Amino acid sequence: MPRFSDTSLQNSKPSVDRKNRIKDPKNIKRTVDPAALEMLDFTSENNIITAFDRWSAQQPQCAFGYQGICCRICFAGPCRIKGDEGPGSMGICGAKDYTIVARNAVRMMAGGCSAHSDHGREIANVLYHMAEGHAPDYEIRDADKLRRVAKRIGLEVEGKSDIELAKEVALAALEDFGRPGEEKCTFLKSTLCEKRIKKFEETDVFPRAIDREVVEVMHRTHVGVDADPVNIIFGGIKCALADLNGEQLSTDISDILFGTPKPVMSEANLGVLDPDKVNIIVHGHNPILSQMVVDTAREMEEEAKAAGATGIQLSGICCTGNEVLMRNGVPIATSYMAQELAIATGAVDVMVVDVQCIMPGLRNVAECFHTKLVTTMSISKIPGSYHFAFDEAHAKESAAGVIRLAIETFKTRKASGRPVNVPKIKNKLMAGFSLEALLDLFAAINPENPIKVLTDAIDSGEIAGVCALAGCNNLEAVYEKNHTEIIKEMAKNNVFMVGTGCVMQAAAKHGLLTYEAVEEYAGPGLKAFIDRLYEANKDKLPDKLPLAFHMGSCVDNSRIFNLWTAMANEYGVDVPKVPFVASAPEAMSEKAVAIGTWVISNGIPCHVGAMPPLEGSNLVWSVVTCIAHDVFGGNFILETDPQVAAKKLLAALEYRAWKLRIHKKAAEEYGTELCQAF
Ligand code: BF8
Ligand code: SF4
Numbered sequence: 001m002p003r004f005s006d007t008s009l010q011n012s013k014p015s016v017d018r019k020n021r022i023k024d025p026k027n028i029k030r031t032v033d034p035a036a037l038e039m040l041d042f043t044s045e046n047n048i049i050t051a052f053d054r055w056s057a058q059q060p061q062c063a064f065g066y067q068g069i070c071c072r073i074c075f076a077g078p079c080r081i082k083g084d085e086g087p088g089s090m091g092i093c094g095a096k097d098y099t100i101v102a103r104n105a106v107r108m109m110a111g112g113c114s115a116h117s118d119h120g121r122e123i124a125n126v127l128y129h130m131a132e133g134h135a136p137d138y139e140i141r142d143a144d145k146l147r148r149v150a151k152r153i154g155l156e157v158e159g160k161s162d163i164e165l166a167k168e169v170a171l172a173a174l175e176d177f178g179r180p181g182e183e184k185c186t187f188l189k190s191t192l193c194e195k196r197i198k199k200f201e202e203t204d205v206f207p208r209a210i211d212r213e214v215v216e217v218m219h220r221t222h223v224g225v226d227a228d229p230v231n232i233i234f235g236g237i238k239c240a241l242a243d244l245n246g247e248q249l250s251t252d253i254s255d256i257l258f259g260t261p262k263p264v265m266s267e268a269n270l271g272v273l274d275p276d277k278v279n280i281i282v283h284g285h286n287p288i289l290s291q292m293v294v295d296t297a298r299e300m301e302e303e304a305k306a307a308g309a310t311g312i313q314l315s316g317i318c319c320t321g322n323e324v325l326m327r328n329g330v331p332i333a334t335s336y337m338a339q340e341l342a343i344a345t346g347a348v349d350v351m352v353v354d355v356q357c358i359m360p361g362l363r364n365v366a367e368c369f370h371t372k373l374v375t376t377m378s379i380s381k382i383p384g385s386y387h388f389a390f391d392e393a394h395a396k397e398s399a400a401g402v403i404r405l406a407i408e409t410f411k412t413r414k415a416s417g418r419p420v421n422v423p424k425i426k427n428k429l430m431a432g433f434s435l436e437a438l439l440d441l442f443a444a445i446n447p448e449n450p451i452k453v454l455t456d457a458i459d460s461g462e463i464a465g466v467c468a469l470a471g472c473n474n475l476e477a478v479y480e481k482n483h484t485e486i487i488k489e490m491a492k493n494n495v496f497m498v499g500t501g502c503v504m505q506a507a508a509k510h511g512l513l514t515y516e517a518v519e520e521y522a523g524p525g526l527k528a529f530i531d532r533l534y535e536a537n538k539d540k541l542p543d544k545l546p547l548a549f550h551m552g553s554c555v556d557n558s559r560i561f562n563l564w565t566a567m568a569n570e571y572g573v574d575v576p577k578v579p580f581v582a583s584a585p586e587a588m589s590e591k592a593v594a595i596g597t598w599v600i601s602n603g604i605p606c607h608v609g610a611m612p613p614l615e616g617s618n619l620v621w622s623v624v625t626c627i628a629h630d631v632f633g634g635n636f637i638l639e640t641d642p643q644v645a646a647k648k649l650l651a652a653l654e655y656r657a658w659k660l661r662i663h664k665k666a667a668e669e670y671g672t673e674l675c676q677a678f
Contacts, residue, residue: 009651012625015644018066018615022476025059028052031479033509035270035334035425039341042421048368050340051361055475068101068613068620074223081616093223101617102229103221105593106236108612110217112594113239115356116555117210117246119286121177123253126288126392128170130257131163137292137395140166141259145436149252152190166256173249178211185209187252188245191558193565195574195676196602200241203631205234205601207242214239229620240597247595250555254323255434258291261326261552264432265542268332268508271426273347277313278304278410280403281333281342284354285553287323289376289390290316292399293352294328300403307407308414317342318357319501319553326432326552335480335505336588337473340365343373347420349413350406354390355380357472357589370413374402429513430543431550433498435559435566438549444536451566453533454496458579458657459664462494462525465653466567468560468599469499469507469548471584471592474610480506482585482609482642487512487521487548489646494525495653497548500557503585504550515544522547557595564604571660576603576633576678579657581649585609585642596636600624603633603678605652607645611638633678 024030029040030052043050064070069081071091079091081100090096095103129135140146143162150157150165153172157165176185184206189197200206207213217239220226226235255261273279280297282290297312304312315333316324324330333342336357342348343365351362352374363384366373373385376398381387386405390398413420442450457463467490473479483506490497499507507513512521518530534545551559560582568575582599584592587608599606614621621638629635637652639645663675 009648012622014611014639015641018063018611021611021640022059026056028056030055030475032481032484033269033338033479035423035509036338036341036479038423038425039270039338039344043341043344046368048344048365049361050344050365051337051359052475054361064616066611066613067616068104069097069616071095071100071103073103073221095227098229098617098619099227099232101614101620102232102236104613105620106217106232106239107221108590108593109236109240109243109597110214111590112592113210113243113246114214115591116243116250116594117177119355119555120173120246120250120253122286122288123250123257124170124173127166127253127257128174129392131167131170135392135395138257138392140256142255145252145260146256149256153186154190169253169256173253176210176245176249178209182208185242185245187248188241191248191562191565193568193575199574199632203234205238205241207238207245210242210246213242229617230623233620233623237597237601240594241601243594244558244561244598247555248558248561251552251558254287258287258323259327260436261432261434262437263430263541264326264329266325266329266331266429266431267426268429268505269426270334270342270345270423272313272315272331272333273342273345273422274310274313275347275420275422276310278307278309278311278406279313279315279348280406281315281317281348281351282320282324283317283339283351284358285319285356286354287320288392288395289352289354289399290320290324291327292395293402294324294330296396296399297403300400303404304407304410307411309407309410312403312406319555320354322501322504322553322556326434326550331426332429332505332508334509335473335502337475337479343369343371345420345422346418347422349409350374350402352376352402353380356591358382370409370416370418372405372409374405376402427509427511427514429508429550430546431504431508431513433549433551435551435562438498438563441533441537445532449570451570455567455570457496457529459661463496463529464494464525464650465496465579465581465657466564467495467497467649467653468557468580468582469497469503469585470501470554470557470560470582470595472502472586472588474586474588476610477586477640479586480510483507484510484512485642486583486585486609486646486649489643490649491517491521491526491547492523493650494523495650496526496529498551498560498563499548500551500560501554504548507548508550512548513546513550515546517547518545554591554595561602564602572674573660574603574633574676574678577656577660577676579653579660581605581607581652583607583609583645583649585645587612600628600634600636601632605634605637605649607637607639607649609640609642609645611640614638
């Protein structure tokens with residue numbers, strides 16, 4: 001195990017200390033995205049303030065908050081941990097650094113769990129209301145998946161109609177939000193491997209119901225409740241696993257309602273905006289709105305043409321963008337951090353948003369242009385923007401209202417004669433890799449046991465393992481630099497990559513979701529593997545396969561969880577033995593904290609490339625970076641330098657693959673059971 005013996009990589013501390021982490025804070029051009037760089041010149045010249053300016057203005061950020069040792073849980077505070085000893089080393093109530101850091105961290109998990117899961121609840125409600133006949137514009141687009149999901153969660157499917165089953169699946173999902181008693185979450189129980197179920201039961205982290213786990217976290221972190229950092233973190237893990245349950249049911253039901261993604265071609269970056277068309281950007285997360293906009297826009301092309309446009313150009317930002325990319329090939333305009341820059345092109349007629357990752361700063365930029373910012377959800381409004389209450393009972397009508405507003409706005413834009421400023425920068429991409437689509441590719445090589453194509457390639461050393469890429473943008477890292485560097489390093493070292501969220505939008509924008517990127521960056525093993533997959537599938541693919549496989553939005557991290565579970569089942573081991581790692585190179589949101597926590601609890605090492613607020617407690621730090629590995633087999637790798645991070649990820653993969661090979665060899669040689677130790 002050559003690389004693992006490099007002890008410098010076993011250090012749980014990041015390679016750059018806190019004080020030297022932020023370079024050149026006054027330079028707002030913190031990105032490697034050429035379109036964003038062009039737009040930042042334009043916004044600077046025109047005094048348009050964006051997140052890039054605000055990030056710079058916030059520097060240096062408060063060191064207490066940054067390290068997680070600022071407590072605002074009660075208003076006797078805020079309290080800050082000022083030293084190692086004496087009264088200033090504790091909050092007013094006597095809370096120590098470890099209590100404060102742990103409480104803050106698990107409250108972030110509860111925030112993340114709430115966001116993902118409430119999104120899931122909306123989708124489950126639509127399925128339920130559709131089955132009841134109250135949401136007539138929705139339909140079951142993947143009845144096979146409906147039956148597979150129903151069977152998996154233990155419903156009797158024989159002799160039932162799709163509508164009956166849809167209602168039962170929706171009710172089962174809604175029950176996972178709140179049920180009396182101690183029964184565990186159904187969707188999670190139906191997808192975990194046996195050994196993980198046992199592990200979660202033994203460690204008392206198996207969630208009962210989503211709402212209940214969020215409430216329990218909020219309760220235990222109220223002033224004067226849980227002070228034990230380990231107990232707090234285990235409570236957080238239970239909530240993070242409830243988040244996974246919410247993500248699983250979101251993905252399952254989205255596929256049932258909107259279709260399970262298949263490989264699709266599209267484009268990404270601001271160059272997808274077309275000044276001669278009515279430009280509508282869908283932004284946020286929930287496909288119940290964006291999918292309706294996509295479906296309705298197709299029917300309203302003629303109206304747009306009658307207004308003098310050459311058509312309607314839809315594009316997406318953030319995860320709702322990923323949802324409609326995966327299922328419809330709608331292009332990606334940009335990712336989270338550059339959302340305001342999209343409006344600054346002056347070409348966007350309407351930006352329609354639902355929930356999550358929508359910067360309030362959008363409104364200020366929209367005011368400088370003709371762009372209408374349209375909010376649609378009652379829990380997500382922005383002062384000064386338009387609010388069109390989205391009504392699932394009249395979904396198409398709601399969507400048509402938004403599109404009609406965009407057509408009117410287009411007319412105003414054209415009449416004003418104001419120039420637009422769209423960078424001519426975009427890249428082609430291939431996306432649409434649901435787990436079903438991925439297994440379908442493998443099945444062309446091994447129809448009896450598709451997943452074995454992947455595990456065999458690892459066993460033979462052709463590929464080094466799998467890396468899941470996930471997460472956001474964070475200007476602590478240079479925008480999209482960590483993403484692209486880590487992808488290139490993984491590729492060079494023959495790592496098969498899957499991913500979701502804004503990192504895949506970065507990959508797409510930089511041309512990394514193409515075969516050209518395979519030729520440029522993949523090591524020989526990875527290239528041979530991707531070529532072999534393509535050769536076996538070329539009749540049904542729209543193009544050659546990409547360097548990394550886009551699996552969808554952030555709730556679709558459940559697809560990645562299903563992938564490693566399938567690999568563990570194939571190997572006959574628990575997840576911590578599978579050569580699989582994860583990386584969130586530029587994480588930012590509470591959702592990312594929840595995801596990262598369930599990733600490590602599932603037994604997967606997870607790199608985070610922007611520092612979460614944990615450095616204020618050595619105890620909490622060591623629990624999440626080291627002790628978590630002893631208990632669950634996964635741990636956080638907190639490292640802000642992408643090159644060092646890549647080395648640490650590769651070391652973890654190499655160690656796992658090496659150990660698995662040795663254990664398999666020993667089992668074969670001595671005719672014993674495969675060793676289960678990790
Ligand atoms: O849910 S990766 S910035 S858009 S939180 Fe947000 Fe982060 Fe993007 Fe998707 Ni996920
Ligand atoms: Fe301060 Fe304790 Fe209140 Fe936190 S809970 S603000 S540490 S008194």
